[in-house]
Amino acid sequence: MTFLGAVGTVTGSRFLLEGPQTRALVDAGLYQGLAVHRRRNWDPFPADPAGLDHVLLTHAHLDHIGYLPRLVKDGFRGPVTCTRETAELAAIVLRDSAHLQEEDARYANLAGFSRHDPALPLYDSRDVERALGLLSPTSYDTRVAVGPDTDAVLRPAGHILGSATVEVRMGEHRVVFSGDLGRGHHPLLQPPADPPPADTIVVESTYGDRTHPPADPQVLADAITRTVERGGSVLVPAFAVDRTELVLLEIRRLMDQGLVPEVPVHVDSPMALASLDVYRDAAARGGSQLRDSARTLMAALDGRNVHAVRDVAGSERLNNPSSPCIVISASGMASGGRVVHHLAQQLPERRNCVVLTGYQAEGTRGRQLADGARQVKIHGRYVPVRAEVVDVPDFSVHSDAEETLQWLGRAPQPPRTVYVVHGEPRSAEALAGRIADELGWTAVVPSYGERVLLD
Known part of the structure; x- marks a missing residue:
């Protein structure tokens, strides 16, 4: 096994498994955040993509699937196993990714701020469509052939719709990848x-x-109320997949209970709106990964005051709202998408508020805002941060240290080795230490490009 991503960082998940007859990649994630990591997206893939037999995906977030079109661009043609919902969400996420990259390259060439002439996208829409044609959806708990000596099983991970842990059986060796683990109290999963x-x-x-x-709904309620009372608007950078749904559900609850003023709520993300439809369809179908209450909860999103913004003109009007409102827009780390334009216009105004609702990776604007930055760079210019910034951790759908240890502790037998990935160095080292101390297992934080034997 070779660790090609998600080591020393939370992004770029890529794990290469090589057996006597099979070469498989678990996750094909895009690097985000720090420039030193993002540049790896442009490095030649360490293995010939055309020589890969199979790709297995844990879920549809960009840091786990966003590199797949580049693999296809460079020659990969094998099957890509994932759940049905991951396939549906991947189509939305990857098409949006290609569009943003094409637009960013076009803007960089027009404005002349790129160091490359011409600026080019990592991949384009044609590469995405070829990648989507390789997706091979499967059900949970179904064994899938990966190669002559290898098979795999996906099981619910509770992180987002369609998310999975992946068990790969290569010869006599069994490797389990957690992907991103969810928590026990997700409203839908x-x-x-x-x-x-x-x-x-x-x-x-x-x-x-x-x-x-512990969850404290009053933090969000107070932030909304304060902002509306001073005539400002609340801007919520939110991941288009899953986070937008959870934020909408909570705002709807607060308004129904009279805990915040009734103001318009604008969902300004075509990707989030398309993802909402996938969640609605899944809730209507039911399924083992969804709670019994999922259908009722999803119906609550169609209530009053929620406005879908699909066109560019409508989005531009939200840069400077004429009256107090709540704007939910992607991306969740403020690293791209429509929310960046809203931030450029709204951050300088003290009456406004930015609510952060998820993990903010190193090197992202969201992380800078969470750390108290007085200015952030947007489209080549520095923008002053005068708006209030509020961090609301209640929406996290990642297990914390305790929850992860509890999940590991439910394994029916101790593994020979646990490799701790998908975390910044301090987080990974801390968890590895606790695994060793509390479970008595061998726990290792691998390095980028490290290769280990599985036997």
């Missing part, structure tokens, strides 16, 4: 399935050095 027997476990550590604080 069941908790993660327990890990199966494994010789090796590769586990995420996004929150490996901390425990989520």
